Amino acid sequence: MMFASDNMGPAAPEIIDAIARANEGHHMPYGNDPVTPEVVAAVRALFEAPEAAVHLVATGTAANALALATLANPWDGIFMHRVAHAEEDECGAPEFYTGGAKMVLVDGEKGKMTPEGLKAAIARTGDKGVHGVQRGPVTITNITEVGSLYTLDEIRALTDVAKSYGLKTHLDGARMANACAALGCTPAEMTWKAGIDAVSFGGTKNGCLGVEAVIFFDPAQARETELRRKRGGHLFSKHRFLSAQMRAYVKDGLWLRLAEQANARCAELAEGITALPGAQIEAEPQGNMIFAHLPRRAHKRAMEAGAKYYLFPFDVSLDGPEDELIRCRFVCDWSCTPQSVQDLLGHFRG
Structure with a gap:
């Protein structure tokens, strides 16, 4: 009767088997193993994004913080719901990895931002010239921290607001698999087809031992994300153990x-x-x-x-x-x- 968190659950047998297979023999470190290119191709295929930049990390906090650090300047505001995971449960990691970006909190019922609320928050930010924080990216949590779900239309409405101001949008997808299952949609439909620029695709809460994919649909972001991952201490030496998990996770719809x-x-x-x-x-x-x-x-x-x-x-x-x-x-x-x-x-x- 373990219902405190999906983090409590065991890793799925398919994931453990994949890790055991990856443990055979010697392979080059830091993602230069034979499995990592296969994973990048598999994740790209899952998201129907053949040129997407895909980088693996071990924790959701790292995935969110590194993605937001790539999208935001230190002097920017990052727009999110008041009870977003990045605000409430990451010990200031987004602020740390961005070098000081400010969290701009948006209200909304059931843990969800509305287009009107987001627009108002953006409109009152960045209007003080050099004296105030500038407008930065938007981040959406789906499924939210209160268990509610953004529909595809609701995601599109928020990304439309962001794009009207020239801003990027990130999806915190620690429970994205549960959201896709609930909506009956594909990862592509929930992300870039709905206007999302970057996503943290979670595996840890859903049967993996510990792996998340940071995905940028604009490949121009690839090099910066790669450097930030290394500089932030999240490039695994034995990267093949992350890759093995993600390969098994996306294989055959697991x-x-x-x-x-x-x-x-x-x-x-x-x-x-x-x-x-x-x-x-x-x-x-x-x-x-x-x-x-x-x-x-x-x-x-x-x-x-x-x-x-x-x-x-x-x-x-x-x-x-x-x-x-x-x-x-x-x-x-x-x-x-x-x-x-x-x-x-x-x-x-x-």
Whole structure:
């Protein structure tokens, strides 16, 4: 009953097998192994972008920060939702890697920016000449930090606003596979066909041991990204172990199958929580994440039985009125089983 994060899940067997195969023999370091060119070609094919620049790193924070550092000057503002992952959970990494770019936060319901909100934020930035930060890139998180989903039309509306000001747009795709599975769209449709200039294509949350692809659809960005990755300490010596993971991840649609499994378990869990007396779901889940409110007694039963998930706020006590509703978050990873969902629901019911 592990529902705290999709980071908790194991690596998929196909990924472990690929790493084991990559461990055979000796190969040149720093991406000069035989696997890396195959991965670049496979990722380009997946995104229908034959000239895209593709660079692998081990963490989502590195992927986002390095991508934004390539798109932003130190004196720029980077536009994002107020609860974007890059704002709330990366310990200032985008500011660090960009050399000081400012995060310009945009409000919007359900963790999503609106075109009107983004336009207003851009319009009031960069109007002080040399005395203020300049207009820089936009970054969109899909799936968002509150579990909501940007549709393709919503992404296009935001990139249209950015382009009207001559700005680039980055997609934080740590859970992009779950978003594609939910929308039934291709990676190309969610990214460059919708106006996205760069994407962090995540694998770690979806069955990989640790690999993310930083993709720029304009190959002119390739050299700068390569240098920033090295300078930032994220060019692996034994790069073949990153490449082996990503090759297995994109092969035969594994990335999508794993995300579909996680989304399906999340839908089952949401249906079960909705049927619980006194429970409330904040919004119908669109991917693999649920925010809900359950009575304290239900949380106590589940956690005493070994269930793992987050309560909000983190320091809330399980001692108190039994019927008081406490907010929580559940995230399903690819390995979550129907039985584990039913076990959790059973403990909630008592």
